[in-house]
Amino acid sequence: xxxxxxxxxxxxxxxxxxxxxxxxxxxxxxxxxxxxxxxxxxxxxxxxxxxxxxxxxxxxxxxxxxxxxxxxxxxxxxxxxxxxxxxxxxxxxxxxxxxxxxxxxxxxxxxxxxxxxxxxxxxxxxxxxxxxxxxxxxxxxxxxxxxxxxxxxxxxxxxxxxxxxxxxxxxxxxxxxxxxxxxxxxxxxxxxxxxxxxxxxxxxxxxxxxxxxxxxxxxxxxxxxxxxxxxxxxxxxxxxxxxxxxxxxxxxxxxxxxxxxxxxxxxxxxxxxxxxxxxxxxxxxxxxxxxxxxxxxxxxxxxxxxxxxxxxxxxxxxxxxxxxxxxxxxxxxxxxxxxxxxxxxxxxxxxxxxxxxxxxxxxxxxxxxxxxxxxxxxxxxxxxxxxxxxxxxxxxxxxxxxxxxxxxxxxxxxxxxxxxxxxxxxxxxxxxxxxxxxxxxxxxxxxxxxxxxxx
Amino acid sequence: xxxxxxxxxxxxxxxxxxxxxxxxxxxxxxxxxxxxxxxxxxxxxxxxxxxxxxxxxxxxxxxxxxxxxxxxxxxxxxxxxxxxxxxxxxxxxxxxxxxxxxxxxxxxxxxxxxxxxxxxxxxxxxxxxxxxxxxxxxxxxxxxxxxxxxxxxxxxxxxxxxxxxxxxxxxxxxxxxxxxxxxxxxxxxxxxxxxxxxxxxxxxxxxxxxxxxxxxxxxxxxxxxxxxxxxxxxxxxxxxxxxxxxxxxxxxxxxxxxxxxxxxxxxxxxxxxxxxxxxxxxxxxxxxxxxxxxxxxxxxxxxxxxxxxxxxxxxxxxxxxxxxxxxxxxxxxxxxxxxxxxxxxxxxxxxxxxxxxxxxxxxxxxxxxxxxxxxxxxxxxxxxxxxxxxxxxxxxxxxxxxxxxxxxxxxxxxxxxxxxxxxxxxxxxxxxxxxxxxxxxxxxxxxxxxxxxxx
Numbered sequence: 001x002x003x004x005x006x007x008x009x010x011x012x013x014x015x016x017x018x019x020x021x022x023x024x025x026x027x028x029x030x031x032x033x034x035x036x037x038x039x040x041x042x043x044x045x046x047x048x049x050x051x052x053x054x055x056x057x058x059x060x061x062x063x064x065x066x067x068x069x070x071x072x073x074x075x076x077x078x079x080x081x082x083x084x085x086x087x088x089x090x091x092x093x094x095x096x097x098x099x100x101x102x103x104x105x106x107x108x109x110x111x112x113x114x115x116x117x118x119x120x121x122x123x124x125x126x127x128x129x130x131x132x133x134x135x136x137x138x139x140x141x142x143x144x145x146x147x148x149x150x151x152x153x154x155x156x157x158x159x160x161x162x163x164x165x166x167x168x169x170x171x172x173x174x175x176x177x178x179x180x181x182x183x184x185x186x187x188x189x190x191x192x193x194x195x196x197x198x199x200x201x202x203x204x205x206x207x208x209x210x211x212x213x214x215x216x217x218x219x220x221x222x223x224x225x226x227x228x229x230x231x232x233x234x235x236x237x238x239x240x241x242x243x244x245x246x247x248x249x250x251x252x253x254x255x256x257x258x259x260x261x262x263x264x265x266x267x268x269x270x271x272x273x274x275x276x277x278x279x280x281x282x283x284x285x286x287x288x289x290x291x292x293x294x295x296x297x298x299x300x301x302x303x304x305x306x307x308x309x310x311x312x313x314x315x316x317x318x319x320x321x322x323x324x325x326x327x328x329x330x331x332x333x334x335x336x337x338x339x340x341x342x343x344x345x346x347x348x349x350x351x352x353x354x355x356x357x358x359x360x361x362x363x364x365x366x367x368x369x370x371x372x373x374x375x376x377x378x379x380x381x382x383x384x385x386x387x388x389x390x391x392x393x394x395x396x397x398x399x400x401x402x403x404x405x406x407x408x409x410x411x412x413x414x415x416x417x418x419x420x421x422x423x424x425x426x427x428x429x430x431x432x433x434x435x436x437x438x439x440x441x442x443x444x445x446x447x448x449x450x451x452x453x454x455x
Numbered sequence: 456x457x458x459x460x461x462x463x464x465x466x467x468x469x470x471x472x473x474x475x476x477x478x479x480x481x482x483x484x485x486x487x488x489x490x491x492x493x494x495x496x497x498x499x500x501x502x503x504x505x506x507x508x509x510x511x512x513x514x515x516x517x518x519x520x521x522x523x524x525x526x527x528x529x530x531x532x533x534x535x536x537x538x539x540x541x542x543x544x545x546x547x548x549x550x551x552x553x554x555x556x557x558x559x560x561x562x563x564x565x566x567x568x569x570x571x572x573x574x575x576x577x578x579x580x581x582x583x584x585x586x587x588x589x590x591x592x593x594x595x596x597x598x599x600x601x602x603x604x605x606x607x608x609x610x611x612x613x614x615x616x617x618x619x620x621x622x623x624x625x626x627x628x629x630x631x632x633x634x635x636x637x638x639x640x641x642x643x644x645x646x647x648x649x650x651x652x653x654x655x656x657x658x659x660x661x662x663x664x665x666x667x668x669x670x671x672x673x674x675x676x677x678x679x680x681x682x683x684x685x686x687x688x689x690x691x692x693x694x695x696x697x698x699x700x701x702x703x704x705x706x707x708x709x710x711x712x713x714x715x716x717x718x719x720x721x722x723x724x725x726x727x728x729x730x731x732x733x734x735x736x737x738x739x740x741x742x743x744x745x746x747x748x749x750x751x752x753x754x755x756x757x758x759x760x761x762x763x764x765x766x767x768x769x770x771x772x773x774x775x776x777x778x779x780x781x782x783x784x785x786x787x788x789x790x791x792x793x794x795x796x797x798x799x800x801x802x803x804x805x806x807x808x809x810x811x812x813x814x815x816x817x818x819x820x821x822x823x824x825x826x827x828x829x830x831x832x833x834x835x836x837x838x839x840x841x842x843x844x845x846x847x848x849x850x851x852x853x854x855x856x857x858x859x860x861x862x863x864x865x866x867x868x869x870x871x872x873x874x875x876x877x878x879x880x881x882x883x884x885x886x887x888x889x890x891x892x893x894x895x896x897x898x899x900x901x902x903x904x905x906x907x908x909x910x
Contacts, residue, residue: 006507006565006786009553012500014566016573017580020496036844038821038851041475045467045599046501046555046585047521052461066502069522069551071589075541083538086530096524098464100501111469114461118471120868122854125472130501134526144500157854159833166841281837331461366493378614382736386621389491396493399577399612413575 011135011143017365023146023349025362026175027128030148030343033170034126037163039150042125044107050092050099056106056330064134066143067096100132104149105327105340112153113331121154121336140346151340153327158270161304161323162277164341168308168319169286171343176357178311179318182291185271186301186322188254189292191264192240195257196233203295205229209240210293217241240292247275247290254292270303300324306341310351318347367454368395369416371407373423381422384432384450391451395420411437418454466590466598472820478601478804480817481630482583485603485798488625489581492618494605497580499562502553509554511561511785519589521598522551555587559604560782560795567608568786576609576791595801606795608782613725616759616778617732619796623763623774624741626798631812633766634773637746640726641756641777643709644747646719647695650712651688658750660684664695665748672696695747702730702745709747725758742766755779761796765806773802822909823850824871826862828878836877839887839905846906850875866892873909 008014015023034041053065074095075083082090101107104127112119128148135141150167152160165181172179189206193199204227208220220241224234239257243250251268258264271290278288286308294305303323310318321341328336352358368388370381381397388395398407411419421433431444434453445453463469470478489496508520529550530538537545556562559582567574583603592598605622607615620636627634644661648654659682663675670678675696679689694712698705706723713719726745733743741763749760758778765773776796783791807813823843825836836852843850853862866874876888886899889908900908 006569007504008500008565008569009502009504012502014500014570015498016570017495017497020498024496033844035819036847036849038849040472040820041479042472043470043475045463045469046587047464047467047599049462049464063526066526067524068555069524069547071518071521073541073543075543075546078541083530083541086528086533086538088528088530091530092524100523110461110463114463115469115471120865124851132501144502152854155854159827159837159852159854162837163851170844277834277837280834281841364490365495372614379732379735382614382617382732386736389488389625392491394491394493396579396618397614399607399610399614410575 009143011137011141013142013144018363021362021364022352022358023345025358026345026348026352027146027148029174030171031126031128033167033174034150036170037124037150037167039124039126039152042108042111042127043129044101044104044111044127046130047098047100048107048110050097052110053099053102053106057102061102065102066100066132066134067092068098068100070095070097101129102133103131104129104147104342105151108149108151109328110331112336113328113333116333122152122160123154124150124152126150140350142346146345148343148345149321149340150342151338153336153338156337158273158304159277160339161270161274162281164306164321164339165274165278165286165288166281166283168306168341169283172286172308173284175348175352177318177348177351177355178285180287180289180309180311182289182294182307182309183271183274184291184294184305185267186303186305187263187267187270188258189267189295191258191261191267192237192292194261194264196236198229198233201227201229201233205233205237206293206295212241212293243292247271247279247288250290251275267303274304304339310355313351313354315347315351315354318344318351320344363415364394366396366414366416367393368418368420369407369411369414370395370397370420370422371404372398372401373421374401377401377422377424377427380427380447381420384420384422384447387451388454391454393451393454420450464598466592466596468597468599473818476817476819477807477813478800480813481800481803481807482601482603484629485626486581486583488622488629489605491625492579492605492622494579494581494607497563497566497582498584499556499559499566499582501585502555503562503565505548505552505554507565508557508561512557516557520557521555521587521589522547523553523555525550525552556584557588558586559584559602560606563604563606564783565786567791568783568788571788577607577615578609579605579607581605595805597801601800603798603800604776604795605797606793608791608793611792613728613759614732615794616725616729617736619761619776619794620729620733620741620743621736621738623761623796624738627741627763628739630803630807632773632803632806632810633740635742635744635764635766637744637749637762637764638726638729639746639749639760640722641758641760642718642722642725643713644722644750646713646716646722647692647747649716649719651691653684653688656682656684656688660688660692661748661750667696667748698747702726702743705745706730722758729759759794765810768806768809770802770806770809773799773806775799818870819849821851821869821871822848823873823875824862824866824869825850825852825875825877826859827853827856828876829856832856832877832879832882835882835902836875839875839877839902842906843909846909848906848909875905 047068054062078094130144130146132144168181193202208223212220221234239253243253251272255268294307301322302325305322307317308319323339325337327338372378378397385395385397419435426432431446433442434445435442502523509517533549585599585601587599623636648657663678667675676689694708698708706727710723749762756777757780760777762772763774778794780792782793827833833852840850840852874890881887886901888897889900890897
């Protein structure tokens, strides 16, 4: 067979031992807090029936779903006309009935409906699994990446929002990442659209408003006019440009604008409730920020909207979420409200790397390498290695009695902390030589003292 | 949109919180020992280039690889003649260039070659990721399942075999599963085929020999004759039927049969070395068993062959592996010998379940539920929940002030250990009522003593 130059598909990644350990540290930290907050883990298959996913992510999303080719003679039932006109889109449903998970939310909705009789509601679940998207790969955007989601379904209590903000705070405190949790409410945005009569321009409006700090009030208004937002609407909403102070005074200004919109006032009430609770409860390290320009997933969320940004780093959002009504309706279970948050693993990784926040304990590399000087020496080394492992020390015996230099190079390259030397002399005396590879210090240690000599 | 009755593709599984926690326990136990033995984690993409996988698993294997349909107008470049004759096999290479991982071994080989300049040899890696096979689903056989592999490449030292046996012993000791580690050597099998001149019948021979305990010597010989193995060959190999005693005496009998076969004697030498080392080193709980009928992956392994069986349970092998030469040759890197073992997660799960060996600590469900009696009470409860979580206690506040009965039912169904009751009266006195849901015992505890009251 011809020899192939190995490579991997674009948009995918190999992870080295160091990278896996660092990613595992983030997963473990998030998982630990998910569990403390009472979220329980589920896992769903990597591929779902294509029909489960199709139509849930819009037309663009449908295109980006990876479809799996049916096994066997998949063309047998294909329509001749479709084949002849090479109609790729029409052929799909004939030759593919499965597709890779595109996100964790739709499979979760499917899970809830399918297992509704085994589930106790409110159902709090977390899920940390990869998803796949046939997006054009670019810096920081991959075709395979992990999502880490916590959602609760079957409760419309705003205490869930309070809990999820506390959860974000707890995780990023554990990770030592200073963050702002941006918070908004879809109902407020609906209210603004209502009073200003710009329901069709709301996104243009919020996108422009979002630039206020950068380009100033006049330029923001200019952009709004360019986008076709009438001056009368801008005038109605202009108090938004000068909202200042704590959440109470900001919400007071907002209330003045929205006083004729029932849904808008409901949104303010919800924001007030959550802010007041968080104020009383306190956050460990995060800042909770009212951000009226936050409109992610506008067509999806119906209440709270969250987004997390790391402070002091240029790095988009590292988490997000919100409340949605009727997630499970598409699968036949109506009236189940839900709210959830997501952690952006890849970006959190980049933030920790950039801020040098990965703790030393992440390193799971070898602690002790026993140099191999021959059969009898290696036998003793294996005995001691077994004892060390029983004491939780990561260690190994070099597999061959290669030249000392080669074995020490191996220790160097693997950044081993200690090298244990048992030669002929050491075998006789019952003392080994332990070299600290960081300081270069060497000391002689009795065999049965070794397990106490490794910190 | 029409409402769909939700389901998942056949051969795949949803995992409930309890199942995920139990699986996580097995993963954690294996991972812990992998690390103690100096194996480092890598991860590879879920899909590889189809050309990386094709031709590596035989014709049957190629059929069972899940192919991913190219995105976009995948039929554009398809050959008209192939479409017209509906030739599914010939069309594949045009419409699919990626495929789901079929095992962890080929991606590992690809990884080693691709990253050979970053890797320090001998390279000891572990990998725990799902694989996918379009096999016909049946009891215990799934289309998506995890593999947990540890391999070392770039060393032909038999100390690796010794280490891997010790690793199996350490993991199954930690899991409390009594096991036999069956051990054989491909070179011995080659030697037997050589001296008995039955190279083409070796598998028939070992399959029949494997039934010795069940059906007795005469019936085994009968089966061999039926399979076309000549009587002269059976006579030459007949000492195998009466091999008894410890590994030393068994290997002595074997040596008498193989004394004209160079490769056979080499195999015996390797077996002797490993058995002697393990005898000196000792195993914690596993039994190491010489099993000359062990021939798994005969066309693949070149030296040691391992297989693990749980004692006292009917459950095929729960682990296996062996030494292979030239794993990476297909990708252009020759002369790299490797040896590795694999853990069968799904079967290990079934064994632990059947023998009731999952420890209580696997349960990550809620420890404390705070009953919600209204706004002021819930606020206090959230305060205390925060404090408990800081002390590592998994807890939550019921999200609504629903009827007491409903909240207690929720606690029951979720098997919560303690229910904390803070009503109007408790708010006044500063003492809450803590109910142990297992014993039914209730006691009154000062708010600031709660964190010490949860074991």
